Amino acid sequence: MLALSHYNSSGSLLLPRFSNDSGGRLEATVAMEGLSHQENFTLVQPTTSGIIVVVLSMTLGIVSNIVALFILVNAYSLQRRRSKATFLLFATSLVVTDFIGHLIPGALVLRLYLSGGVRPEDYSSSDGMCQFLGGSMVFFGLCPLFLGCAMAAERCLGVTKPLLHSSLVTTTRTKVSLSIIWLAALCVALLPCFQLGSYTYQVPGTWCFINVLNNTDEVDVAFVVLFSGLGLTSLAVALVCNTISGLTLVLARLRRQPGSHHSAKSHDIEMVVQLVGIMVTSCICWSPLLVFGLMSAVRSYTGSIGEDLSRYKNLMVMAVRLATWNQILDPWVYILLRRTVLRKIYLIAKCQAGLRSNVLGHWEPTPFQSSEKHEVHQV
Known part of the structure; x- marks a missing residue:
C-alpha cells in the first residue's frame, strides 16, 4: 500500500509533539484526525x-x-x-x-x-x-x-x-x-x-x-x-x-x-x-x-x-x-459480431431448437392415439 501525506505550512505549526507514552500517542492521533477534518492535512492512500x-x-x-x-x-x-x-x-x-x-x-x-x-x-x-x-x-x-x-x-x-x-x-x-x-x-x-x-x-x-x-x-x-x-x-x-x-x-x-x-x-x-x-x-x-x-x-x-x-x-x-x-x-x-461467429451461434441455437422439438415430438398424443386405434381395429 502506498501512502502520501500532504500538509500546508499552517498545518505544520499545529502538529503535536510525540512522546513515548501511550497518552502522547493518543493525543497525536486525535490531533492528526482533527487536522484532516479541518482540511489542513490531506492524506491520499492509493490501495x-x-x-x-x-x-x-x-x-x-x-x-x-x-x-x-x-x-x-x-x-x-x-x-x-x-x-x-x-x-x-x-x-x-x-x-x-x-x-x-x-x-x-x-x-x-x-x-x-x-x-x-x-x-x-x-x-x-x-x-x-x-x-x-x-x-x-x-x-x-x-x-x-x-x-x-x-x-x-x-x-x-x-x-x-x-x-x-x-x-x-x-x-x-x-x-x-x-x-x-x-x-x-x-x-x-x-x-x-x-x-x-x-x-x-x-x-x-x-x-x-x-x-x-x-x-x-x-x-x-x-x-x-x-x-x-x-x-x-x-x-x-x-x-x-x-x-x-x-x-x-x-x-x-x-x-x-x-x-x-x-x-x-x-x-x-x-x-x-x-x-x-x-x-x-x-x-x-x-x-x-x-x-x-x-x-x-x-x-x-x-x-x-x-x-x-x-x-x-x-x-x-x-x-x-x-x-x-x-x-x-x-x-x-x-x-x-463477425459473420462466422454469428453463423456458429445461429447454427448452435438452431440445433438446440431442433433437439428440443424432437424431444417434445416423442410426447405428442397423436402417435399414442393412432396406435390405440390400430389395436382396436385388430380386435
Missing part, C-alpha cells in the same frame, strides 16, 4: 487493490485491441470487395486509435495514481503533464466518435446508393478522410494552447480534463460546448445513418425472391450489425461524460452549482471511468 484494478483494465484493453487488430488486418488482406475493404480500413484505424488512446492516457493516469495524485489546492494549476493528459483525453475521445460517424455515413451511402458509393468512395479518399478526422480532433485538443479553454486536474487528482468546476470562465464553457457538441452530433448522425441502413436491408430482405443470390447483402448485414454495436457502445460509454461535463461547466459558470459541487465531482469521476471502457469494449464488437 493495492485499486492499483491492481487499473493494471488489469489496461491489460484487458491492450489484449482486446491487439486481438481485434489481428482479425481486421487478416480480413483486410483477404478481402476483394472494395466496399468491405473500405469498411475494414475504417475499422482498423478505429482499433489502432483505441489502442493508442488506451495506452498513453492510461499510463499517465497510472503514474499519477502511484504517486498519490496532486493536492486539492493544486487542482486549478496545470503543468505540462496535465496539458498533455487533458489533450489526449479530448483527442482520443473525439476520434472514435468521428470515426464511428464516418463509418455509419459510408455504409449508409453503400446500402442506399451502391452505384454512387462505388464511384465516390475509393481507398485514396478513405485515407484522406481518416487524415482529416485525426487532424480535426487534434485541432480541438490543441485549443488550450491558444488560450481557448484550459485543462486542469480533476478529482481525485489523478486525471486531467477541461476545466468544468474550478473558476470556469467563458472560454472554458465554449470549449466544453464545442467538445460535447461535436461528440453528441457524431452520435446522432451515426444513429440516423445506421437506422436508415438497417431499415433498407430489412426491406430488401423482405422483397427478396426465394432462391435468389444474396451473398452481397450478407456482407452488408454484417457491417451494419457491427456499426450498431459500435454506436451502442459509444452512446453508453461517452454520453454521460459529454452531458455531465457540459452541465458542470454551465452551472459552475453561472454560480448555481452551490451545494451540488461534490455530487458533480462524483458524476464526472464515474463518467470518465465509463468512457475508458469504450476502448475496451470496441474491439469485442469485431471479435464477437
Whole structure:
C-alpha cells in the first residue's frame, strides 16, 4: 500500500509533539484526525487493490485491441470487395486509435495514481503533464466518435446508393478522410494552447480534463460546448445513418425472391450489425461524460452549482471511468459480431431448437392415439 501525506505550512505549526507514552500517542492521533477534518492535512492512500484494478483494465484493453487488430488486418488482406475493404480500413484505424488512446492516457493516469495524485489546492494549476493528459483525453475521445460517424455515413451511402458509393468512395479518399478526422480532433485538443479553454486536474487528482468546476470562465464553457457538441452530433448522425441502413436491408430482405443470390447483402448485414454495436457502445460509454461535463461547466459558470459541487465531482469521476471502457469494449464488437461467429451461434441455437422439438415430438398424443386405434381395429 502506498501512502502520501500532504500538509500546508499552517498545518505544520499545529502538529503535536510525540512522546513515548501511550497518552502522547493518543493525543497525536486525535490531533492528526482533527487536522484532516479541518482540511489542513490531506492524506491520499492509493490501495493495492485499486492499483491492481487499473493494471488489469489496461491489460484487458491492450489484449482486446491487439486481438481485434489481428482479425481486421487478416480480413483486410483477404478481402476483394472494395466496399468491405473500405469498411475494414475504417475499422482498423478505429482499433489502432483505441489502442493508442488506451495506452498513453492510461499510463499517465497510472503514474499519477502511484504517486498519490496532486493536492486539492493544486487542482486549478496545470503543468505540462496535465496539458498533455487533458489533450489526449479530448483527442482520443473525439476520434472514435468521428470515426464511428464516418463509418455509419459510408455504409449508409453503400446500402442506399451502391452505384454512387462505388464511384465516390475509393481507398485514396478513405485515407484522406481518416487524415482529416485525426487532424480535426487534434485541432480541438490543441485549443488550450491558444488560450481557448484550459485543462486542469480533476478529482481525485489523478486525471486531467477541461476545466468544468474550478473558476470556469467563458472560454472554458465554449470549449466544453464545442467538445460535447461535436461528440453528441457524431452520435446522432451515426444513429440516423445506421437506422436508415438497417431499415433498407430489412426491406430488401423482405422483397427478396426465394432462391435468389444474396451473398452481397450478407456482407452488408454484417457491417451494419457491427456499426450498431459500435454506436451502442459509444452512446453508453461517452454520453454521460459529454452531458455531465457540459452541465458542470454551465452551472459552475453561472454560480448555481452551490451545494451540488461534490455530487458533480462524483458524476464526472464515474463518467470518465465509463468512457475508458469504450476502448475496451470496441474491439469485442469485431471479435464477437463477425459473420462466422454469428453463423456458429445461429447454427448452435438452431440445433438446440431442433433437439428440443424432437424431444417434445416423442410426447405428442397423436402417435399414442393412432396406435390405440390400430389395436382396436385388430380386435
